[in-house]
Amino acid sequence: MIWIDGTLVSKGESGVYGERVVQGYRVWDPYRSKYAALATKRKQRDLDLTPDMKVLYLGAANGTTVSHVADYVEVVYAVEFAPHPMQDLLMVARRRKNVIPIMADAGRPEQYAPLLEQVDLLYQDVAQPTQVAIAIANLIFLRPDGQLILMLKTRSVDVSKDPKEVATGAAEELTAAGLVVESVDWLAPYHLDHAALVCRKVQK
Numbered sequence: 001m002i003w004i005d006g007t008l009v010s011k012g013e014s015g016v017y018g019e020r021v022v023q024g025y026r027v028w029d030p031y032r033s034k035y036a037a038l039a040t041k042r043k044q045r046d047l048d049l050t051p052d053m054k055v056l057y058l059g060a061a062n063g064t065t066v067s068h069v070a071d072y073v074e075v076v077y078a079v080e081f082a083p084h085p086m087q088d089l090l091m092v093a094r095r096r097k098n099v100i101p102i103m104a105d106a107g108r109p110e111q112y113a114p115l116l117e118q119v120d121l122l123y124q125d126v127a128q129p130t131q132v133a134i135a136i137a138n139l140i141f142l143r144p145d146g147q148l149i150l151m152l153k154t155r156s157v158d159v160s161k162d163p164k165e166v167a168t169g170a171a172e173e174l175t176a177a178g179l180v181v182e183s184v185d186w187l188a189p190y191h192l193d194h195a196a197l198v199c200r201k202v203q204k
């Protein structure tokens, strides 16, 4: 991925959400995007999005992060169920031909299964109490050895529990579903009480 003076950027048509442009590149703001926050916080800069990647993105909202991911990869299947952000997402898809907007409930993958192919990255940011179950239900689309990045909003899962306890519980559920949880990163100061769980689907 492209970094300019420690700032993550992407190369694509600008003007999606008023993002800054530096040296012709779109600044990918870690305060606006959990993916950018995760990439910025990882000292080893080891997250990668490459031109041959297919991505299933759950919780696309108005396409802010989707637009940056699409600047790097082959195709992004972007699932969102709320009509209002969907309107903005459709505008993003109009300008980026590799974004496939899908209006559907990510908890019901059978609804959009006919539109999908196997993906290399399953990215999930739905901020719901059932986040982990939704991620697991969508593993059918992830190729063996593919990556799941789950942006866990711990307060949505259980506001009464310690965020670390919620993250540990989520990691246990994902492990039981056959994933290897490779890392858990907290996204503060960019996003409070959010943990990013990076997982690998073990080859069968």
Ligand code: SAM
Binding pocket: 032, 033, 034, 035, 058, 059, 060, 061, 062, 063, 064, 065, 066, 079, 080, 081, 082, 085, 104, 105, 106, 107, 125, 126, 127, 128
């Ligand atoms: N990922 C976005 C970004 O970085 O620009 C922000 C996502 S926002 C935190 C969560 C989004 O998930 C909301 O737009 C919400 O409507 C959507 N969402 C929540 N539950 C969903 C579900 N079951 N299926 C599809 N979308 C869902």
